[in-house]
Amino acid sequence: MNTESRPRGYLRRVIGSLRGTLSLGWIALVVIGSFLAPWLAPHDPLEQDIDHAYAMPSGTYWAGTDSLGRDILSRIMHGGSVSLLGAGEALLVAVAIGVPLGMLAGYRGGVVDAVLSRIAEVVMSLPVIVILLAVVAVYGRAFTITMGALGVILSASFIRLARATTEGKRNELYVDAARVSGLGHLRIAVRHVLPNITAPLLIQSTLALSSALLIQAGLGFLGLGPEPPAPSWGSGIADAAKYVNRDGWLMVPTGAVLILTVLAFNSLGDALRDATAHAAPSVERRRRVTSSGGTRSDPGHLLDVDGLRVEYPGRRIIDEVTLHVEAGEVLALVGESGSGKTQTAFSILGLLAPGGRITAGGIHFDGSDLLALPDKKLAALRGTRMAYIPQEPMSNLDPCFTIGSQMIEPLVVNLRIGRAEARRRALALLARVGINEPERVFRSYPHEISGGMAQRVLIARAVSCEPSLLIADEPTTALDVTVQAEVLDLLRDLQRERRMGIILVTHDFGVVADIADRVAVMRNGRLVEEGPVGEIFASPSHPYTKMLLDSSLEGREPRKELRHV
Amino acid sequence: MSEVLKVSDLRVGFGRRGLFGKAVEVLHGVSFGIAAGETFGLVGESGSGKTTIGRAVLGLVAPSAGTIVLNGVPIDDLRRRRRLAREVQVVFQDPYTSLNPAMTIEDILSEPLRVHGMERGAAARRVADLLDRVALPADAGRRYPREFSGGQRQRIAIARALSLEPRVIVCDEPVSALDLSTQARILDLLIEIQDTLGIAYLFISHDLAVVRHISHRVAVINKGAFVETGTAAQVTEDPAHPYTRRLLLAAPVPDPARQRERRAERHRLADAAPA
Incomplete structure (x- = not known):
């Protein structure tokens, strides 16, 4: 699944956290306080009350007064609009320059990308304050120009981000489909790419603002902000630093x-990011059990699952699933997507996704x-x-380590043998x-080996510590048929050699016929029927099993040649 | 028989980098033609070049040699994409990434129409027709792709492909991501649409059973070249080439006894052939 921005639910999730x-509350408060300062501020920010200089907070001066007896709160409020407008201007300039250029670089690639990316890298390596000092030296303390220059510098990070995200979306199938529909590049960029990269750009914007x-x-601290006595946050801090010993x-x-x-602003960025990541599957898996267990287990069985029920908040995804595996036996767990076959396998491994819990039934292993x-x-x-x-x-091998080190590690840890x-x-x-x-x-x-090879490596790793039960989740679905046949042969040989029990999760009745001894058919989280492979194929008793077997295209008449048009 | 799509000696090379880099040729001159109302199935494993043929026909990759003639007009100029769009459309494999998640179904379906100059009201009527055509409810237009199942999304993708009334649709593994029972329904929908509208399909898949079900003629491709071409019955029941035989035997059949025989035969074949 991809983690696209989801317009409505997205905002609700941000506000909901x-x-x-x-x-957002604090930002709203600051914005309102700053822009309505002329009406809301309790005092004139320039009015000096020399008798009450360095005053602590009181009923008259809520945040105290500064060295000239001016009301600090009023100065913060009046200074705020200057600061916020300046930050906003820098952001606008950065977005206006960075996003189109970045998208252009990511979409076109090649020379355009190389040139724009190098420019962005150069800009990012410049020391910001030094450049701004130079700008001030040339143009004087014109705040608008300084902030515009800051925006130009900040645009480099937008170029890089927009480039990277656009490049990721450029090869999406819906962009190809749009090209096939005859859409122009500009229209594709605006309609198909931009809406799908707004989330990271929004997050970057909050960081740029801060x-x-x-x-x-x-700059204000260095005395290069707005001309005194006009209030600004920087000069307020500079002022405070000067008299820090006195007050x-x-x-x-x-x-x-x-x-x-x-x-x-930073934590708003975090909230935006969390809301985006919301749709992405989490890798963290936990085991939560509220079932008391204490159910039937047959001593002759390697694995017994009895009356298993798995619930996620608000929905029950597996109920009353009872099955067993004997040593040296292959049980195929078959079903369509959403049938609960993979969740059943994960429950046995104790690896349910966050939120999932086993609420009834028991699992006995050996x-x-x-x-x-x-x-x-x-x-x-x-x-x-x-x-x-x-x-x-591929996604189950760590790209940072060699195959060898990934094979050796479980052996060393689990079997406590030396590396040699x-x-x-291995x-x-x-x-x-x-x-x-x-x-x-x-x-x-x-990355140096093929998918079929990678699956062989994972099989080798899985059997390395001589397990008595192997759980394989669609182990051949991502492979070519010729590779699939070889991998199934391998699994069968290893299984016989070591008398392993195997649970094979699959949607493919061909694979079932090839390797399984018994079949359990699942639908909507429940077991539909279960039995020896020969019986299920020869005379399925449940209409659902019959329907699944009938929808196989195998053995149907091929389509006839088209005679004439 | 008049051919709506004719591909002759198509070659595609990839990855020339820098001044002295060499292109790797992934298609070594393939030729075929498809008549109106006909399905030409293309079977091969990953890396065989089957998808590249489809992308070349769609104008998404540039051929390094050879010609592609659509309806009598050569389409060697990629800049004529907009005109090409009326003639050839696509249904991709993955229904989860082939629809823009940020657009409603109505927008997805009407965009090609609007780009080609249809006015809003007419486009809306056409979208309603299309949804009906692929058996989706009329209110589907207001919803987003994420609200639909894989099979339903593939119906939307088919509707999008149909919207400009093309003569050829490239179907690139259109049912591989779907459940078995959904697969059959989508294939039957494609066949029914073809029988009514007389569209030609270039149908690309790794699954021989699927290709056989929908194709009139089948080509088997390996390492960028056709190894065998013929009617669906010829290729899938009496294959001439050893590679086709291997491919055929490798696909497991849902019948334990028959599968055991096939496995034994596959092993015999593998032992007989030099590795």
Whole structure:
């Protein structure tokens, strides 16, 4: 799945999160206070009350007064509109320059991309303050020009971000479809690419605003902000720093407002990012059990699942699933997408996605109650007694490590053998799963081998610690048919050699017919029927099984040649 | 028989980088023709070049040699895409990424029409017709792609392909991402549409059973070249080339006894042939 921005729900999720509410609330307060300062501020920001200089907060001066007896709160409020407008101007300039150029670079690629990317890199490597000092030296303290220059510098990060995200979207199938429909490039960029990269750009915008505010305050601190006595946040802090020995309080109100506003923009960015990531599947998996277990288990069975029920908040996805696996037996778990077959497998491994919990039933493996087992003990079981083969071999190999080190690690950790012995065994296993040059593959990184090879590596790793139960989730679906046939042969041989029990999750009745001893058919989280493979294929008793078998295209009449038009 | 699409000696090379880089040729001169109302199936494994043929016909990659003639007009000029769009359309494999997630179904379906100058009201009527054509409810137009199942999304993709009344539709693995029962329904929809509208399909798939079901003629492609071409029955029941035989035997059939025989035969074949 992809993590596109989802227009309506997206905003609601941002506002709905605590972080989003707090940061948006603070930003709204600052904006209102700043722009309505002429009406809301309790005092004139320039009015001096020399008798009450350095005053602490009181009923008259809520945040105290500064060295000239001016009301600090009023100065913060009046200074705010200058600061915010300046930051906004910098952001506008940055977006107006950065987004179109970045999208152009990402969409066109080639020379255009190379030139624009180098320019962006040069701009990003320039020291911001030094450049701005130069701008001030040339143009004087014209705040608009300084902030415009800041925007130009900040645009580099927008170029890079827009380029990277556009490049990712450029090869999406819906962009190809739009090209096939005869749409022009500009229209494709605006209608098909831009809406799908707004989320990261929005996040970048909040970060740009906060850094613009900080840089601005820095300039003000150096005395290069708006001309005194006009109030600004930077000059307020500079003023406070000058008299910090006489009155430490001076620093507090202006500093706090600046810090809180910068923090608010940053955490708004976090809230936006969280809302975007919301749709992405999480890799973190936990086991939650509320079932008391204590159900039936047959001593002759390797694995017993009895009356299993799995719930996610608000929906029950598996109910009353009872099945078993004997040693040396292949059980195929068949069903269409959403049938709960993969969730059943993950429940056995104790790897349900966040929010998922087993609320009824029991799972017994080799005599021990898995649901009663502490997490640590279960983790120790996984990879040793119980192993797993995933559907996508590539995403289950770490691109940063060689195949060899990924093979050796579980051996060293689980079997407590030396690295040399582990290496010897890993090479033997690679040879066993039909890899011709085990030494070369051992030294390779995952991107250097093919998908079929990667699946062989994962099978070798899964059986390396001699598990008695292997759970394979669509292990051949991502492979070519000729490779699939070889991988199924390999699984069958290993299974017979080691008398492993296998649970094979699949949607393909051809695969079932090839390798399974028994079949369990699932639909909508429930078991529809279960039995020996010969019986199910010869005389399915449930209409759903019959429908699934009938929808196979295998054995149907091929379409006749077109005679005449 | 008049051919709406004729491809002759098509070659495509990729990846020339820098001044002295060499292009890797992925298609080594393939030729075929498709008549109106006919399905030409293209079977091959990943990396065989089957998708590249489709993308060349769609104008998404430039051929390095050879000609593609659509309805008598050579389409060697990629800049004529807009005119090409009326003639050849596409249904991609992955219904989850082939529809823009930020657009409503109505926008997705009406955009090609509006770009080609149809006014709003007429486009809306056409969208309603299209939704009906692919058996989706009329209110589907107001919803977003994420609200639909894989099979329904593929119906939307088919409706989009139909919107400009093309003569040729390139179907690139259009049912591989779908459940088995949904697969059959989508294939039957494609066949029914072809029988009524007389559209030609270039149907690309790795699955021989699927290709056989929908194709009148089939070509088997391996490493960028056709190894065998013939009627669906010839190629899938009496293959001439050893590669086709291997491909055919590798696909498991949903019948344990027959599958056991096929497996044994595959092993015999593998032992007989030099590795």
